[in-house]
Amino acid sequence: MSSSREAREKDPLRFWCKPELNRPSLIIGWSVDAGRLGTRVINYLNRKLDGRIFCEIEPADFFPLGGVSIEDDLVQFPESKFYASDVDNLVLFKSAPPNYAWHEFLNLVLDAAERWQVKEIYSLGGMVSPGAHTAPRELVGIFNSPELKVALGQYNLNADLDYETPAGQRPTLNSFLLWAASRRNIAAVNLWVPVPFYLVPMDDPRAQKRVLEFFNRRFDLKLDFTDLDADISRQNEELAEVRSRVPDVDEFIKRLESNLALSTEENQKLATEVENFFREKKT
């Protein structure tokens, strides 16, 4: 067994280099997320800030590795990677949500956060919404610390949510993270953006922009959203096209825009038509 393999098996946190960090905040995006929000936001920030991998969590203890899945002809493999950039007060983490040993996994993330003296943790989540894509996207904050809630009071968040996990469902991994962070006295917030149910399997650039605008202000990143605005315009045009092609889709979205609920069958039809349209467009 090579020494590098021994090291990997001993310490699931694998370091590539040691970046200069200054009491950073940690932003976490999960790869399984409504509207691909977590992945897209972290990718966007990495692209704009020139983020580089400096640490990763070895997958063996957290993911079933009995093979690989294929999506769009591409091999998928669970990755859990930390990125740093020249912005020394920010660390990004993009990961597949672990399949088991959730607490151990979150503790590894928090071990890393403590090692880098992380000040605050922001985790992202797309919240499946029954509304239309044209509705305003509210950013919801759920905190583990009243102090952080106060500190983020100026950022136009909905920070007053009351919620209990409904019977038959389980809390999100973000809630587990919030709880685990509070046991270590690390302030953390889950940022949730509504993603219309018919956009859940695809990109939702409006939801991405809502989160990125928050980070832009919070960390003074001076991001130029021209490219994201173009993505939003393109998606709006495409959604207009599917509305004009399929009268039912137009009718359903109009009703959603008027705050009228759809039946289960109508919801399903709308989601299927939109997904099929975008899939055909892609090919």
Add this chain to the structure above:
Amino acid sequence: MGIVLHKQPELNKPVMIAGWPGIGNIGLIAVDTLRSQVQAEQFGEIEPWDFFYPKKATIKNGILQELEFPSNKFYYQRLANRDLLFFSGEEQPADSGRMYAEGRKAYQLADLVLDVAAKFGCQRVYTSGAAVSLIHHTQPPRVWAVASRSDLLQEVKSYRTVLMSEVEGRNGQGSITGLNGLLLGVAKKRGFEAVCLMGEIPDYLAGVPFPYPRASQAVLEVLTKLLGIEVNLGVLDVMTAQIDGVINDIYEKFPPEIKERIEPRRLAAQPKPETITEEEVQWMKEHIDELFKRGKGERPS
């Protein structure tokens, strides 16, 4: 990962009775009914977060107030002739949605349960579970027994149990899935006496999502005799009657070819190995919701 004891009761060679959910929740209902009947007091728990995914989050005014995990609790009771320790697990620590525990986490949890047993001087551990059997649901379920040592088999045999070697077609072979089984193995490894009592459940009910208290009652009849205690087992009568009603409703909706195969069991003095086929088992799994809808409606919990 650890054990939290809220008090340190003084116990004299207690017997431990442990239960987790399983087929028909036969073992867990037996353990919880006995625990409740002897009014056992909770005195400790296993910290759950390393074993389980949380089951409920409570958020108030934007702040996470509480994250609730499946419970893993220890109880005790000192009776006139016997001290008892109980462990009741709300879930099995399983990966990726599997129902039954296996692997490292399951082994660790079993070890922690037995750490508490050892700490209080326990020498014998009982678990309970389901024996999937070729019986009819109108037949009284028998109780199968397995033990960690042959001398224990002689003892449990004298309490009207059936050994696996006596079950037709078994030849003393079998397996007990999940922690109700694994605990026996870990107990054997650590030198405890270990016994598992399994209540029979008809094969065609093994996949249904409701309890089978008739078998729990049968297990308790044996277990209380083994422990030398008397409790009111009539508390399960109401639940048994309710479930019997549901089962009868569902049974009436079975396709004739399945009923034809099962019906002769109703009169059999001893179960005959006339099993339903894999396809029929699959059919029942796929149609169970439909059978409920056509029956009286709500699933019992």
